[in-house]
Amino acid sequence: MLADMTDTLSIAERSRLMSKIRGKNTGPERAVRSLLHRAGYRFRIHVRDLPGTPDVVLPKYRTIVFVHGCFWHRHRGCKIATMPHSHVKFWTEKFRRNVANDARHRRKLRRLGWQVVVVWSCQLKHPDRILAKIENALKPRRRTGRLAPLARLPLVAESRPAYGK
Numbered sequence: 001m002l003a004d005m006t007d008t009l010s011i012a013e014r015s016r017l018m019s020k021i022r023g024k025n026t027g028p029e030r031a032v033r034s035l036l037h038r039a040g041y042r043f044r045i046h047v048r049d050l051p052g053t054p055d056v057v058l059p060k061y062r063t064i065v066f067v068h069g070c071f072w073h074r075h076r077g078c079k080i081a082t083m084p085h086s087h088v089k090f091w092t093e094k095f096r097r098n099v100a101n102d103a104r105h106r107r108k109l110r111r112l113g114w115q116v117v118v119v120w121s122c123q124l125k126h127p128d129r130i131l132a133k134i135e136n137a138l139k140p141r142r143r144t145g146r147l148a149p150l151a152r153l154p155l156v157a158e159s160r161p162a163y164g165k
């Protein structure tokens, strides 16, 4: 059934279908946001001034959370990250670009002094584990080396940025 659908959809149709899944404010992203919100965290969303327009930014913790769809961002070893049966070359190139962009954004963000956490959409089956993963990253740790100054961010949730000192 699924294989049939994959074969009969044209690239344009499939692209359109997938872009709906890919768009901002997707289910997985909203789920992570409400998870963090319920746990009492303040954050900003879709911060365009930062590389990759991060989905969730926790300025106080200098931490960024990306919520990645397993199909588009190629979650390694995940059964959702399938390869369509037709137009393999097209999809291979598209996926390669997505993965390369993600890596570049993470690199840039780390260079700017941000910690980056990636949450995969398939992990949303276990919200408690996701929260644990993020909170583990937020724990204060001994910092080595100098942190680059933070870029000024547009404020949404807080009146003043509390850049964790």
Ligand SMILES: [Zn+2]
Residues within 6 Å of the ligand: 070, 075, 078, 079, 080, 081, 120, 121, 122, 123
């Ligand atoms: Zn996955």
